[in-house]
Amino acid sequence: MKRMEKMSLSALEREQLLSATRSETVRAADARRARLILMLDNGETREAIMQRLRCDSRFISRWSSRFLAERLAGLYARHPG
Template identity: 75%
Template sequence: MKLLTATRSRTARVADVRRAKLILMLEEGQSRDTIMQRLECDSRFISRWSSRFLSERLAGMYARHPGRAPKQPPAKLEARVLNYTLRRKPSDGSTHW
């Protein structure tokens, strides 16, 4: 039920919806070729997410990529943005805020 809800959601992440559609299509018994064509994916995508779902159920449906660390500290970036904003006036005469 949760996977079906995810596929109909208008606010869910696209990647999550795609994974949910994959699992539902496999449950319906659709062939790998059909799934690859409809979802525009390769067989590795199908293998990865179907095996994660089989072993961990819904808990396995999240991406495990940790992301990357920011190139500079967030406080430094925030200071740069504020400095830029406060020192320059908009060309159309509007206020900053």
């Protein structure tokens, strides 16, 4: 199983993402994307991520590329709703 490229999170980014995953007020979709980035940074495999998050490879590609391009700001959906 191939490991994904690490996200190279800063301490602040890691703390904000962890906070989002624990929050009761953060939207579920935002928490899921935060979990994805943390899993990628931990070096988890694509297969493990797809199984744990119940997502497909397009979800991983979309949000990891947005994160790499825009960091935390890239994790917010473009269209509310």
